[in-house]
Amino acid sequence: xxxxxxxxQTNLLIYSALSIAVGIVQFILLHFFFKLDLNASAxxxxxxxxxxxxxxxxxxxxxxxxxxxxxxxxxxxxSHLFSSSIAVAVWILISHFLVSLFISDNTIYxxxxxxxxxxxxxxGYLGYIIIALFYYVLIFYQTNIDNRQRExxxxxxxxxxxxxxxxxQINPHFLFNSLNSISSLTxxxxxxxxxxxxxxxxxxRFSLQFKPDDTITFEKEIENIQRYLEIEKIRFxxxxxxNFEIEDxxxxxxxxxxxxxxxxxxxxxxxxxxxTEETLISVKAKKESNHIAFTISNNYDKESVGSKGQGxxxxxxxxxxxxIYGTTELVKIKNENSRFTxxxxxxxxxxLS
Amino acid sequence: xxxxxxxDDEELARQITRKYLEVFPQIEIVAECADGFDGIKAIQQxxxxxxxxxxxxxxxxxxxxxxxxxxxxxxxxxxxHDEFAIKAFERNAVDYLMKPFSRERFATALNxxxxxxxxxxxxxxxxxxxxxxxxTETLNRIVIRNGSNIKIVPIDSxxxxxxxxxxxxxxxxxxxxxKQQTMKYYETCLDPAYFxxxxxxxxxxxxxxxxxxxxxKDSFIVKTLSGAKLSVSKAGYKKLKDVLNF
Numbered sequence: 001x002x003x004x005x006x007x008x009q010t011n012l013l014i015y016s017a018l019s020i021a022v023g024i025v026q027f028i029l030l031h032f033f034f035k036l037d038l039n040a041s042a043x044x045x046x047x048x049x050x051x052x053x054x055x056x057x058x059x060x061x062x063x064x065x066x067x068x069x070x071x072x073x074x075x076x077x078x079s080h081l082f083s084s085s086i087a088v089a090v091w092i093l094i095s096h097f098l099v100s101l102f103i104s105d106n107t108i109y110x111x112x113x114x115x116x117x118x119x120x121x122x123x124g125y126l127g128y129i130i131i132a133l134f135y136y137v138l139i140f141y142q143t144n145i146d147n148r149q150r151e152x153x154x155x156x157x158x159x160x161x162x163x164x165x166x167x168x169q170i171n172p173h174f175l176f177n178s179l180n181s182i183s184s185l186t187x188x189x190x191x192x193x194x195x196x197x198x199x200x201x202x203x204x205r206f207s208l209q210f211k212p213d214d215t216i217t218f219e220k221e222i223e224n225i226q227r228y229l230e231i232e233k234i235r236f237x238x239x240x241x242x243n244f245e246i247e248d249x250x251x252x253x254x255x256x257x258x259x260x261x262x263x264x265x266x267x268x269x270x271x272x273x274x275x276t277e278e279t280l281i282s283v284k285a286k287k288e289s290n291h292i293a294f295t296i297s298n299n300y301d302k303e304s305v306g307s308k309g310q311g312x313x314x315x316x317x318x319x320x321x322x323x324i325y326g327t328t329e330l331v332k333i334k335n336e337n338s339r340f341t342x343x344x345x346x347x348x349x350x351x352l353s
Numbered sequence: 354x355x356x357x358x359x360x361d362d363e364e365l366a367r368q369i370t371r372k373y374l375e376v377f378p379q380i381e382i383v384a385e386c387a388d389g390f391d392g393i394k395a396i397q398q399x400x401x402x403x404x405x406x407x408x409x410x411x412x413x414x415x416x417x418x419x420x421x422x423x424x425x426x427x428x429x430x431x432x433x434h435d436e437f438a439i440k441a442f443e444r445n446a447v448d449y450l451m452k453p454f455s456r457e458r459f460a461t462a463l464n465x466x467x468x469x470x471x472x473x474x475x476x477x478x479x480x481x482x483x484x485x486x487x488x489t490e491t492l493n494r495i496v497i498r499n500g501s502n503i504k505i506v507p508i509d510s511x512x513x514x515x516x517x518x519x520x521x522x523x524x525x526x527x528x529x530x531x532k533q534q535t536m537k538y539y540e541t542c543l544d545p546a547y548f549x550x551x552x553x554x555x556x557x558x559x560x561x562x563x564x565x566x567x568x569x570k571d572s573f574i575v576k577t578l579s580g581a582k583l584s585v586s587k588a589g590y591k592k593l594k595d596v597l598n599f
Contacts, residue, residue, distance in 0.1 A: 173409075173434060176433035177363070177433045179453045180363075180453040183453035184365040184369035187368075188368060235365065236363065274411045276362070276388045276411045301411065303505060
């Protein structure tokens with residue numbers, strides 16, 4: 001932390017103004033209360049307050065390097081006692097010397113000096129204490145701000161990290177199984193193989209480019225889902241069927257990127273993978289008051305999958321929705337009659353945040 | 354001639370195996386199946402010498418198929434998953450092909466299988482021994498074959514398991530099933546958060562325990578919610594004490 005007064009112009013101005021004010025008060029006291037003449041009062045108050053204001057600046061270093069949290073209370077007190085005494089002594093000696101250059105034969109002033117030296121010392125200690133306290137408050141305040149900022153940036157970091165880990169990564173088994181299908185197609189149906197390679201490339205390009213914080217139009221998100229399903233359709237043939245009913249108004253709404261992907265991966269994993277019959281994935285999206293209601297449902301083979309176990313992967317979506325929208329109410333899951341349904345509600349945001 | 358069955362749920366995957374096999378006239382494909390149930394039926398019927406086996410399939414996975422068949426064909430696994438390789442070799446697999454695999458890689462695996470079949474030398478490890486291997490995965494379900502009938506029992510419905518010589522009797526909410534397996538296997542593979550072995554002959558679901566009462570001198574029995582009374586050994590009683598905190 002830099003010196004809070006020297007390096008900040010406004011603070012320096014305020015400090016100077018205060019020093020001048022102290023000087024004026026001192027002048028008034030000397031002239032009207034102690035009945036010194038104008039000349040002596042002016043010289044004394046100007047010199048003493050100017051020197052003190054310089055010493056006041058240097059008290060900063062005492063405060064800065066004497067942290068009460070690091071030193072024990074005794075070291076803390078003794079070092080301040082020591083430095084304040086030096087400060088007061090230096091202040092009075094220098095000022096006294098300077099004043100004596102201007103005033104030498106003023107007996108009233110000299111008597112005043114002798115008589116009220118103790119007041120001057122008290123003034124010096126008081127000034128030291130006030131300035132030191134001011135610095136401590138300043139440091140405390142600044143540390144507080146720093147901590148809050150650090151906490152903020154830490155929270156942002158944490159959130160980014162969470163999102164990063166939550167983003168649906170490309171499932172390696174999907175990739176290798178697709179490549180295996182392509183490998184097979186190259187021998188029997190090269191054109192279909194090429195079509196699949198292109199679809200897979202498009203899907204990969206989309207999936208790899210997005211950052212966890214990105215949002216995207218619902219339309220684009222669904223397009224990518226359709227690419228994914230078309231690839232799986234080549235693998236699974238008639239075991240996979242899909243049906244999309246999407247209202248046009250939904251298309252322009254922004255949603256978190258790749259938020260839907262894990263739902264479809266689940267539908268493939270627990271629906272198609274475990275079923276020798278057809279698995280129908282139906283998708284609906286419609287506008288409801290101020291949000292988009294998205295629904296995906298698929299049938300599954302109860303005998304093969306069992307009645308639970310479909311919740312895996314969904315908690316990621318729940319977490320992500322909660323981090324982004326700040327509520328847990330946006331994901332609803334239903335599992336009945338061998339049909340698994342997930343509802344997602346996207347608050348309507350038509351502009352990129 | 355060597356008889357072979359291809360068991361894979363994806364048509365394109367079966368197709369490539371079939372294609373690669375074209376240059377091996379000594380291999381005869383006797384069946385192709387797309388799920389575990391059909392696979393078992395075909396294996397029981399044809400008793401093939403060689404099996405190309407996918408792992409992730411509808412109904413039953415590849416390992417469950419191996420568990421349920423009576424014959425012991427040489428097995429070449431074909432899968433996109435790398436995490437099952439150790440388990441596969443524990444089951445005495447000839448090879449483990451990672452999809453997509455090349456013609457050359459396939460040929461290497463097949464030649465190994467042919468060599469094994471022709472020398473008629475079953476490697477020493479048997480599936481039964483593999484069952485004894487320390488297995489860290491927890492079971493989600495148990496598959497049981499009774500004649501041509503295959504039953505998938507979800508672990509959630511298992512109440513307790515009783516040792517019966519070389520078999521175990523699995524008691525569930527829907528009935529009891531006999532299975533050729535060891536108690537040791539279930540002791541290691543069932544989730545210890547839900548199951549506890551209370552006796553040489555009994556593993557019981559912790560939630561099923563209704564009461565533990567003294568029985569004769571120094572011994573105890575567990576009464577289950579379904580009304581069964583199971584003996585508790587000294588070691589079992591200690592385990593119960595630890596788990597249930599009494």
